[in-house]
Amino acid sequence: MNSDATGYDIIGDIHGCATALEELLDALGYRPAGADGAYRHDHRTAIFVGDLIDRGPQQLRVLQIVQAMVDSGSARMVLGNHEFNAMAYATEWPAGSGKYLRPHDDPTDPRSQKNERQHAAFLEQLSADERSHYLGWFWTQPLWLDLGDIRVVHACWHDDSIAVVQRELGGDRFTSIDQLARVSTKGDPLYDAVETLLKGPEISLVDHGQQSYRDKDGHLRDRARLSWWKSDASTLRGLAEMGGRFTTDDGAEYPDLPDLEVTEGHRSFVYGDQVPVFYGHYWRSGDPRHLHDWTDHTACVDFSAVKGGALTAYRWSGESRIQPENYFVAAKPS
Ligand SMILES: [Mn+2]
CATH class of the missing domain: 3.60.21.10 (Metallo-dependent phosphatases)
Structure with a gap:
């Protein structure tokens, strides 16, 4: 350094x-x-x-x-x-x-x-x-x-x-x-x-044909955070950030998301430039x-x-x- x-x-x-x-x-x-x-x-x-x-x-x-x-x-x-x-x-x-x-x-x-x-x-x-x-x-x-x-x-x-x-x-x-x-x-x-x-940004799981999930506080949610920093990702599995402790509505482990291409609007959030971005x-x-x-x-x-x-x-x-x-x-x- x-x-x-x-x-x-x-x-x-x-x-x-x-x-x-x-x-x-x-x-x-x-x-x-x-x-x-x-x-x-x-x-x-x-x-x-x-x-x-x-x-x-x-x-x-x-x-x-x-x-x-x-x-x-x-x-x-x-x-x-x-x-x-x-x-x-x-x-x-x-x-x-x-x-x-x-x-x-x-x-x-x-x-x-x-x-x-x-x-x-x-x-x-x-x-x-x-x-x-x-x-x-x-x-x-x-x-x-x-x-x-x-x-x-x-x-x-x-x-x-x-x-x-x-x-x-x-x-x-x-x-x-x-x-x-x-x-x-x-x-x-x-x-x-x-x-x-x-x-x-967030991404709707339900709009992509997936079920809602319960977060660590027990709230039922149909949107996940979108990993906008993953410049190579374009699928739901790649871009929806799912915490390890999320479950389905009835308490089962939430299944892996499919490799489904997300819509163009969601892809617009993915950072593709070469200038370094810092964020919190x-x-x-x-x-x-x-x-x-x-x-x-x-x-x-x-x-x-x-x-x-x-x-x-x-x-x-x-x-x-x-x-x-x-x-x-x-x-x-x-
Ligand atoms: Mn903040």
């Missing part, structure tokens, strides 16, 4: 784990410096793939560190689905209605309590002023980064979805509450486009695995830091193909 070269250190989903973040930055050679105390590296830049917030114990500290880095130019970031959700949670719509784009405090809405649980750590650990400060800062951050030699997005790089967002927003970030409302409205083209970029979101575990976590031109950097995994970076120094030895984790403190 050539860690002295200039380049980018792409850092996975942090979810409020500030201690792990500071250990990782330190191990990567970033040091707090300057009047703002922001972590800086002599000749490298950090990139955060989003999902800074929710779940973990040190929400505020993570935001202080990352905002100082981004504002000082020692880091860049893209929004994750958790930052987007926080923005929608705080946005009353229609104005004065007492209802919010992401429902909460609403006993008539079944999604309300789930949304409150998912966002509880952020709400509890930040004051109202702090929340409003960081939400305002989220609004200034992009949904993707195309840096020429690399690309970064929270969940899935998809040219068609990026084109929709660019057309509808006039750029790569939100500038009005009306846009946020459209993203929160099923059926609007912005809804599907932002879902794809921030949560990743997918709650990977263990050591990075070929074709599961990385391919020649894609690399996931989310290894579940807030669920006992290692906060993970990829140290990129100009290579056009992913090199698994460039994944980087801090040594466990003794």
Whole structure:
């Protein structure tokens, strides 16, 4: 590994784990410096793939560190689905209605309590002023980064979805509450486009003649995650990501999917370009695995830091193909 070269250190989903973040930055050679105390590296830049917030114990500290880095130019970031959700949670719509784009405090809405649980750590650990400060800062951050030699997005790089967002927003970030409302409205083209970029595409098993499955939480589902990073795959078996513990409706082991060609629309999600894409979101575990976590031109950097995994970076120094030895984790403190 050539860690002295200039380049980018792409850092996975942090979810409020500030201690792990500071250990990782330190191990990567970033040091707090300057009047703002922001972590800086002599000749490298950090990139955060989003999902800074929710779940973990040190929400505020993570935001202080990352905002100082981004504002000082020692880091860049893209929004994750958790930052987007926080923005929608705080946005009353229609104005004065007492209802919010992401429902909460609403006993008539079944999604309300789930949304409150998912966002509880952020709400509890930040004051109202702090929340409003960081939400305002989220609004200034992009949904993707195309840096020429690399690309970064929270969940899935998809040219068609990026084109929709660019057309509808006039750029790569939100500038009005009306846009946020459209993203929160099923059926609007912005809804599907932002879902794809921030949560990743799915594929219907039922539409391909297969049965529904029960996931590890017992929920019956007819759609699976689509492994958009598998550039050589074109069949249902190759592209539908099925967890090992999924069962059929009546509890039997879910059978192997057939080698059935998926529809053209689904194939459009598969990444075929040569520019490396870095992304997070997918709650990977263990050591990075070929074709599961990385391919020649894609690399996931989310290894579940807030669920006992290692906060993970990829140290990129100009290579056009992913090199698994460039994944980087801090040594466990003794
Ligand atoms: Mn995510």
